Amino acid sequence: MNRASTAWLFLAPALLVLGAFFLLPVLAGLGLSLTDYDIYALADIHNLRFVGLANYWDLLHRRLFWAALGHTLYFVVAGVPLSMLASLGTALLLNSSAARFKPVFRTALFAPVVTTVVAVAVIWRYLFNTQYGVVDFVLTHLGIPPIDWLGDPHWAMPMIILFAVWKNFGYNMIILLAGLQAIPAELYEAARIDGASGWRQFRHITLPALAPILLMVGILTVSGYFQLFAEPYVITEGGPLQSTVSVLYLMYQDGFKWWNMGTASAVAFLLFLVMFVATMALWRAGVSREDAA
Amino acid sequence: MNHAAHGWRAGIVLAVVLLMAGCGASNPRVITLQFWTVGQEGDAVTHLLPAFEKAHPDIHVSVQQIPLTAAHEKLLTAFAGGSLPDVTQIGNTWIAEFTALHALEPLQSYVAHSQVIREQDYFASAWATNVIDGTLYGIPWYVDTRLLFYRADLLRDAGFDAPPRDWAEWQRQMDAIRKCSHGTRWGALLPTNEYDQLLALALQEHAPLLRDGGRYGNFESAGFKRALAFYVGLFKRDDVPPVSDVQVSNPWQAFGRGEFVFYLSGPWNIGEFRKRLPASRQSEWSTAQLPGPGGPGDSVAYGSSLVILRGSKHKDAARKLIEYLSRPDVQVRFYELLGDLPARRSAWGSPVLEHDPKLRAFSAQLEHMRPAPQVPEWEQIVNMMQDVAARAIAGQLTIDEAAAQMDAQADTILAKRRWVLDRQLQSGSRQ
Numbered sequence: 040m041n042r043a044s045t046a047w048l049f050l051a052p053a054l055l056v057l058g059a060f061f062l063l064p065v066l067a068g069l070g071l072s073l074t075d076y077d078i079y080a081l082a083d084i085h086n087l088r089f090v091g092l093a094n095y096w097d098l099l100h101r102r103l104f105w106a107a108l109g110h111t112l113y114f115v116v117a118g119v120p121l122s123m124l125a126s127l128g129t130a131l132l133l134n135s136s137a138a139r140f141k142p143v144f145r146t147a148l149f150a151p152v153v154t155t156v157v158a159v160a161v162i163w164r165y166l167f168n169t170q171y172g173v174v175d176f177v178l179t180h181l182g183i184p185p186i187d188w189l190g191d192p193h194w195a196m197p198m199i200i201l202f203a204v205w206k207n208f209g210y211n212m213i214i215l216l217a218g219l220q221a222i223p224a225e226l227y228e229a230a231r232i233d234g235a236s237g238w239r240q241f242r243h244i245t246l247p248a249l250a251p252i253l254l255m256v257g258i259l260t261v262s263g264y265f266q267l268f269a270e271p272y273v274i275t276e277g278g279p280l281q282s283t284v285s286v287l288y289l290m291y292q293d294g295f296k297w298w299n300m301g302t303a304s305a306v307a308f309l310l311f312l313v314m315f316v317a318t319m320a321l322w323r324a325g326v327s328r329e330d331a332a
Numbered sequence: 333m334n335h336a337a338h339g340w341r342a343g344i345v346l347a348v349v350l351l352m353a354g355c356g357a358s359n360p361r362v363i364t365l366q367f368w369t370v371g372q373e374g375d376a377v378t379h380l381l382p383a384f385e386k387a388h389p390d391i392h393v394s395v396q397q398i399p400l401t402a403a404h405e406k407l408l409t410a411f412a413g414g415s416l417p418d419v420t421q422i423g424n425t426w427i428a429e430f431t432a433l434h435a436l437e438p439l440q441s442y443v444a445h446s447q448v449i450r451e452q453d454y455f456a457s458a459w460a461t462n463v464i465d466g467t468l469y470g471i472p473w474y475v476d477t478r479l480l481f482y483r484a485d486l487l488r489d490a491g492f493d494a495p496p497r498d499w500a501e502w503q504r505q506m507d508a509i510r511k512c513s514h515g516t517r518w519g520a521l522l523p524t525n526e527y528d529q530l531l532a533l534a535l536q537e538h539a540p541l542l543r544d545g546g547r548y549g550n551f552e553s554a555g556f557k558r559a560l561a562f563y564v565g566l567f568k569r570d571d572v573p574p575v576s577d578v579q580v581s582n583p584w585q586a587f588g589r590g591e592f593v594f595y596l597s598g599p600w601n602i603g604e605f606r607k608r609l610p611a612s613r614q615s616e617w618s619t620a621q622l623p624g625p626g627g628p629g630d631s632v633a634y635g636s637s638l639v640i641l642r643g644s645k646h647k648d649a650a651r652k653l654i655e656y657l658s659r660p661d662v663q664v665r666f667y668e669l670l671g672d673l674p675a676r677r678s679a680w681g682s683p684v685l686e687h688d689p690k691l692r693a694f695s696a697q698l699e700h701m702r703p704a705p706q707v708p709e710w711e712q713i714v715n716m717m718q719d720v721a722a723r724a725i726a727g728q729l730t731i732d733e734a735a736a737q738m739d740a741q742a743d744t745i746l747a748k749r750r751w752v753l754d755r756q757l758q759s760g761s762r763q
Binding site: 075 | 404405408411412429432433434524525574575576577578579581708709711712719722723726728748749751752755
């Protein structure tokens with residue numbers, strides 16, 4: 040037995056599992072997206088039609104699909120930088136030598152990550168209620184007119200973004216904190232001796248040292264945020280006026296509520312394409328910057 | 333099928349045990365009937381079943397409760413996986429869908445011979461929701477409709493002694509309520525993400541919502557447009573707040589505080605209001621038949637039915653169970669346990685129902701109900717209708733534009749149905 044076949048033999052179990060539980064379902068999903076599989080087809084397979092790319096074509100002509108894509112992009116473009124900034128900011132604070140009670144703060148800031156979306160979302164619904172919510176209560180006392188967070192289509196998505204950032208920043212914070220702690224203290228010491236300011240230390244030591252971790256965290260966050268679903272599902276139910284319907288929410292509605300599996304699969308593959316392009320672009324940008332540095 | 337295999341295995345185990353024990357005294361041929369319920373009914377029905385099992389020692393009923401939010405998915409998935417039960421409770425708006433799947437057993441010939449189930453004793457519209465293309469597929473278990481809950485004291489404050497009888501009067505009353513409370517009190521609460529209210533108003537107009545045998549949308553009919561214009565007008569006149577369920581966290585408390593006077597809702601709220609409002613408020617709220625375009629109007633015929641699944645191996649036992657649960661005395665007991673309204677008129681003669689003042693409007697409304705269109709896609713269409721109506725409320729669409737949108741989207745949703753129906757026609761004409 041040569042080395043190559045030995046290697047394949049060792050890989051075989053993993054490949055089999057991957058093939059059976061990942062590759063096959065993906066291919067089946069792709070096949071499904073080329074048909075009009077629905078409850079009529081479920082009743083009688085003769086009602087199944089091969090429709091080619093018609094599902095994709097119809098989606099590209101559907102107002103709600105573009106709206107959902109727009110809402111998802113809005114969520115990603117606004118949510119990811121905010122989330123990363125919050126993670127980096129809190130990680131820097133926790134890593135600072137001036138910080139006290141570090142374990143307490145670390146736990147408190149990480150707590151939202153381990154809470155259940157559904158339970159917390161219900162509480163947020165109360166917090167942001169126009170009539171009884173504490174958020175508008177505080178705003179009114181600051182002289183700002185109350186905002187109809189749940190009823191105004193312009194404010195529902197910002198609220199969802201706030202919620203997602205609050206819920207998720209702790210996770211990246213822990214990863215970035217580990218990255219910060221791995222930066223050798225001598226570098227900062229040398230910089231201080233050279234008279235570098237705090238900002239210049241951050242700009243020329245912390246950021247370059249963190250760059251690979253930031254890139255990884257960024258890619259993970261982007262792909263996670265593209266899959267926005269639970270937040271609008273629980274807090275706003277897609278409303279008001281469908282202003283928080285995300286691509287995944289649309290897929291859920293088409294697939295599991297109305298049982299149009301063909302359309303839902305097409306939505307899934309379009310989302311995959313968008314996410315693939317976005318993460319590739321991010322990765323390319325990150326790698327070329329590292330090469331330049 | 334799953335349950336059949338279970339029963340078979342259990343039978344063998346039982347037989348082996350009996351052989352080993354060397355006695356054959358107990359009856360090994362007890363069959364287990366799988367019965368699925370949706371929502372709270374499962375709890376209540378367990379109190380009714382001991383009497384049934386006592387009368388039929390050869391039948392054991394195994395109840396599985398499915399939460400309402402997961403019921404539709406669970407039933408469809410069970411159909412796809414071939415693991416449906418023998419009998420299930422099913423919302424009457426889903427019957428068309430499961431009939432399209434050929435999942436339900438026709439019940440016509442059985443009912444013709446039944447001593448207990450008599451069609452003329454059932455509320456006509458509730459019965460009609462179970463008849464698809466002339467064939468009966470379900471027996472109404474309990475009925476449900478939408479009508480007005482209102483605060484009689486606040487209505488009196490605004491100068492009216494009786495609830496409204498028609499749309500014009502309803503609007504006048506709400507205008508007066510807004511005026512005399514200086515805008516602090518709303519006329520009604522009609523959450524903009526619930527389709528029941530607009531659907532009930534639309535059904536009053538007697539214009540079919542779909543046309544050509546459910547092939548196309550018919551939302552551009554004059555009747556539907558009138559209902560839509562009235563509904564949207566309530567928001568435009570500032571009588572009703574443009575809020576969704578999400579924004580009203582506790583409608584019962586808000587009703588108790590008098591934030592709005594009318595609430596268009598269903599029978600379960602009788603129990604909720606009795607439970608949640610203080611004793612001092614109990615005499616101040618009441619129910620009334622839904623006002624129509626010209627006098628007391630129709631409402632929508634909702635409710636749950638009992639159906640037998642086509643794949644069941646115990647159809648006889650299933651029929652006995654349905655017959656038992658349909659007995660008027662059992663229906664009354666069921667009402668006492670849960671508050672679900674009996675589907676049979678004779679059960680309404682019982683003192684607990686007849687002498688309840690809050691139920692009087694319901695017993696009138698149940699005689700004036702109309703079923704929603706019976707096509708498998710209805711749930712999707714009616715959700716779409718409300719999404720478009722909400723945009724009209726927000727001022728993004730005029731009434732005509734909204735109606736045209738609804739028709740266009742309904743036609744898209746019904747495209748596959750048209751194809752399936754045409755194919756059936758062709759193969760029918762070939763034969």
